Amino acid sequence: MAERKSVQTTQAHGAPEADAAPAAVIEQVLEDAGLEWESPADGTYVVTLPGTRKLSTTCSLVVGRHSLSVNAFVVRHPDENQAEVHRWLLERNTRMYGVSYAIDRLGDIYLAGRLPLTVVTPEGLDQLLGTVLENADGSFNTLLEMGFASAIRKEYEWRVSRGESTRNLDAFTRLTGPSEPS
16 A cells, blocks of 8 residues: 555644645545545645556646546547547536546547546545546547557567467457457
């Protein structure tokens, strides 16, 4: 389990700061959910969300003065079909709660959002983390197919030529053809 830092900050006169309440709620929700997390700084949380397609998604939550910022890496810059990938991301953005797909200066794909602190409730955080997980893990294979099809085919051919297992490429049989027992 990751080391956790307490978020008990006080103002000069000894009263808890405004972000102590959201921090306590976040910590309780993460503990109750059994998620691996750490707090590298007051009001900052790095959470590991377990996945099925993508093994895990690292999500950061930052409690600000008036808002909660959310950021999660999804996949690196697509090797191919960038316009198709970006269009797919923009179309998905219209149906998402609290976060949207974004790209950084390198073209890597993230989920990002900034929400009012009123979402920092057990129900609100559950919905927000569920949205992050669904849109990072749930869309992972689709994004790989669209943005890395040539690399997947090449990897498959390389493994078959060497008698290596292709089991972890089974999700991409649409690109590679049916795999033989490994």
